[in-house]
Amino acid sequence: MGLLLKKKLDEQDIKARVSPTPREASKSCGISLIVDEADLTLIKQTITENNIEIMKIVSLARKEWKYRST
Amino acid sequence: MADYQQMWTDLGMDLEKHDVLCEVLPEAFGGVYLTQQDRPKGMDFYDFVVSEIHGVRPAEMIQHQKEGGKVFGTFCVYVPDEVVFAAGGIAAGLCGGSQFWVAGGEKVLPANTCPLIKASVGARLDKTCPFFLIPDMYVGETTCDGKKKAWEILAGEVPFHIIDIPQKKRDRDIAAFAAEIQDFIGVVEKVTGNQITAESLGEAIKLINNKRRALQRVYNARKASPVPISGKDALLVTQINFYDDPARAAQMANNLADELEDRISRQAGVFPDNALRIMISGTPMAIPNWKMHHIIESLGAAVVVEESCTGTRYFENLVDESATTLDGQIQALAERYMKTNCACFTPNTARIDDIVRLADEYKVDGIIDTNLQFCNLYSTESYLIKQALTERNLPIMHIETDYSEQDFEQLRTRVEAFLEMLRK
Numbered sequence: 001m002g003l004l005l006k007k008k009l010d011e012q013d014i015k016a017r018v019s020p021t022p023r024e025a026s027k028s029c030g031i032s033l034i035v036d037e038a039d040l041t042l043i044k045q046t047i048t049e050n051n052i053e054i055m056k057i058v059s060l061a062r063k064e065w066k067y068r069s070t
Numbered sequence: 071m072a073d074y075q076q077m078w079t080d081l082g083m084d085l086e087k088h089d090v091l092c093e094v095l096p097e098a099f100g101g102v103y104l105t106q107q108d109r110p111k112g113m114d115f116y117d118f119v120v121s122e123i124h125g126v127r128p129a130e131m132i133q134h135q136k137e138g139g140k141v142f143g144t145f146c147v148y149v150p151d152e153v154v155f156a157a158g159g160i161a162a163g164l165c166g167g168s169q170f171w172v173a174g175g176e177k178v179l180p181a182n183t184c185p186l187i188k189a190s191v192g193a194r195l196d197k198t199c200p201f202f203l204i205p206d207m208y209v210g211e212t213t214c215d216g217k218k219k220a221w222e223i224l225a226g227e228v229p230f231h232i233i234d235i236p237q238k239k240r241d242r243d244i245a246a247f248a249a250e251i252q253d254f255i256g257v258v259e260k261v262t263g264n265q266i267t268a269e270s271l272g273e274a275i276k277l278i279n280n281k282r283r284a285l286q287r288v289y290n291a292r293k294a295s296p297v298p299i300s301g302k303d304a305l306l307v308t309q310i311n312f313y314d315d316p317a318r319a320a321q322m323a324n325n326l327a328d329e330l331e332d333r334i335s336r337q338a339g340v341f342p343d344n345a346l347r348i349m350i351s352g353t354p355m356a357i358p359n360w361k362m363h364h365i366i367e368s369l370g371a372a373v374v375v376e377e378s379c380t381g382t383r384y385f386e387n388l389v390d391e392s393a394t395t396l397d398g399q400i401q402a403l404a405e406r407y408m409k410t411n412c413a414c415f416t417p418n419t420a421r422i423d424d425i426v427r428l429a430d431e432y433k434v435d436g437i438i439d440t441n442l443q444f445c446n447l448y449s450t451e452s453y454l455i456k457q458a459l460t461e462r463n464l465p466i467m468h469i470e471t472d473y474s475e476q477d478f479e480q481l482r483t484r485v486e487a488f489l490e491m492l493r494k
Contacts, residue, residue, distance in 0.1 A: 002118070002121075003114070003118060006114060010111065017104050017117065018114050018117035018118045018121055019096065019099065019100060019104055019117065019121060020095045020096040020099055020100075020120065020121040020123075021096060021121070022096045022097075022100075023093050023096060027089065027092070027093075028073070029074070029089075029092035029095075029124070029125070030073075030074075030121065030122055030125065031118060031121035031122055032121070034100075034104065068094065068097060068098050068101065068475055
């Protein structure tokens with residue numbers, strides 16, 4: 001589902017990055033799409049139009065990335 | 071998104087400990103990968119695989135087992151995957167690249183063991199990686215003393231076969247390795263219950279060669295200036311190829327190569343065309359070890375080639391596909407694998423030739439020879455490499471490091487000074 005949404009967003013030139021799910025969003029240890037909040041209306045529309053099932057949309061503060069080993 | 075909790079429970083994983091790794095991954099991957107600009111779209115597939123790193127491929131492997139298939143875990147580019155796939159099995163690279171697993175390995179291994187071995191043992195003993203719990207058999211090899219002894223510990227956990235790697239490259243050594251492949255065929259046939267025929271081995275040789283050809287295309291694209299893909303991304307592609315389905319891996323790498331070739335035709339690069347071009351030579355960087363690439367590329371230089379087992383050594387040579395008998399195919403496999411210039415061989419001057427050739431092909435400005443801490447073989451060989459490259463006026467620096475964050479700032483300062491010297 002995540003990749004289908006990514007494909008649909010690519011077709012509309014809406015930026016999205018496939019990412020491991022941030023912990024702030026869920027402890028699911030799975031896939032998420034990181035998108036720009038400004039595109040959210042269009043993205044929600046795409047989700048509805050294509051009957052794409054998502055878990056939830058979570059707002060995350062931008063942060064300075066710092067290297068850390070896994 | 072699939073829920074893999076049940077699958078992990080069934081595998082006997084330590085879910086609480088594993089959750090600590092799940093917690094770190096998004097930030098680590100985000101910090102290293104998602105901060106990059108204008109990445110090729112073809113990287114979406116690899117981002118997806120990382121996002122479901124302990125879910126999507128393990129689930130495929132378990133499904134394969136439910137259908138009667140067998141899975142073999144491997145640790146080295148000297149293990150001929152062709153044999154496993156010819157018998158209808160799955161071969162998956164298991165090398166541990168995470169600091170998270172090191173502590174588990176240290177419980178049973180001497181402190182002066184390399185982090186790759188510590189992490190590989192720790193991942194299994196701590197039960198925090200599904201890839202280490204799925205295989206029906208591990209296949210080790212004798213490329214260093216640390217590994218040889220670690221296999222004896224892991225053999226208490228899971229059925230184990232060890233391929234003996236010769237230490238020299240005379241004709242009789244190639245013949246000895248051919249005999250090892252013959253033995254390995256017998257072992258794989260017994261475990262899978264499937265006979266390997268000239269037909270099935272021929273198909274498997276083509277399957278793995280096609281993956282190598284696809285990776286060669288991706289790497290060839292890195293010869294262009296401006297370079298169309300970052301070193302980090304190229305490294306991720308190679309790392310994932312170690313355990314992905316080989317046909318899909320080839321398809322995805324070919325898709326990416328198509329895009330990179332298009333970028334080259336448009337002069338679209340991910341670094342400016344005057345960015346320094348760096349080769350990394352040395353020991354493998356198993357997933358998720360992205361440390362050196364991150365340091366170098368964060369400083370504005372591009373890693374354009376890796377002379378390592380997670381680089382050119384993995385795919386450079388193809389197996390001759392013309393043999394039609396098992397004996398001929400085994401000889402072709404032995405000849406191909408014995409061309410890999412690992413530091414376990416003595417002498418290993420062909421590796422120096424490889425580095426010199428790659429420096430020219432990829433038009434590198436400098437070489438950062440990097441080995442994992444306590445890797446005696448590569449560390450010692452670095453002296454001869456430095457000597458040979460200095461004679462040819464190829465700038466080189468040597469770095470020894472592990473998976474931890476502890477030396478990150480010191481390494482950054484050293485690399486920065488090296489890059490500064492190259493710019494003058």
